[in-house]
Amino acid sequence: MSAPTDPDKLLQLLRKAEERAAREEERANRAETERDQAAIERDQAAIERDQAAIERDQAAIERDQAAIERDQEEERANRAETERDQEREQTRPTTLDEYLEACHNLVYARLTVESDPSKTTTGSIRAYHKLVPEHLKQWTSFFDEQGKMLTIIYSFFPVEKRLFDNRAYLATLGNK
Structure with missing residues (x-):
């Protein structure tokens, strides 16, 4: 193109x-x-x-x-x-078994002998008009007698009833 x-x-x-x-x-x-x-x-x-x-x-x-x-x-x-x-x-109130266990654990197991002389009494203690043992001897039949007594108690006592002091009260006693 x-x-x-x-x-x-x-x-x-x-x-x-x-x-x-x-x-x-x-x-x-x-x-x-x-x-x-x-x-x-x-x-x-x-x-x-x-x-x-x-x-x-x-x-x-x-x-x-x-x-x-x-x-x-x-x-x-x-x-x-x-x-x-x-x-x-x-x-709450305790049953007999609970009470015995709580007394042992919360009160009696906490008892101690004070070994610090500054915290103990001094001198003689006179026990006028009070019964005191003259001799101490081992109680060899204690556990047998305790077992018999507990058997008697458990056979007559309503062991499931809550008739005894509560644990809080027993713990307070054990702390004193």
């Missing part, structure tokens, strides 16, 4: 080429804008996904914290109930 030499034709071809270039540039700009818009939308979607993941994680943390608080509250309630049960146990 030969190149036109007519100036009007050249101008017309130039205008058409410029229009094509402008349309092509506009199409390229629109395509770039659409690509940019798509990238923005992808970024926005990623941000929303990240935000949703953060919210899910936060909700999981809050559920875990609530579970921990429930467990702690339950533990506090259990401890309080255990303490109330122990207090009731310490202040």
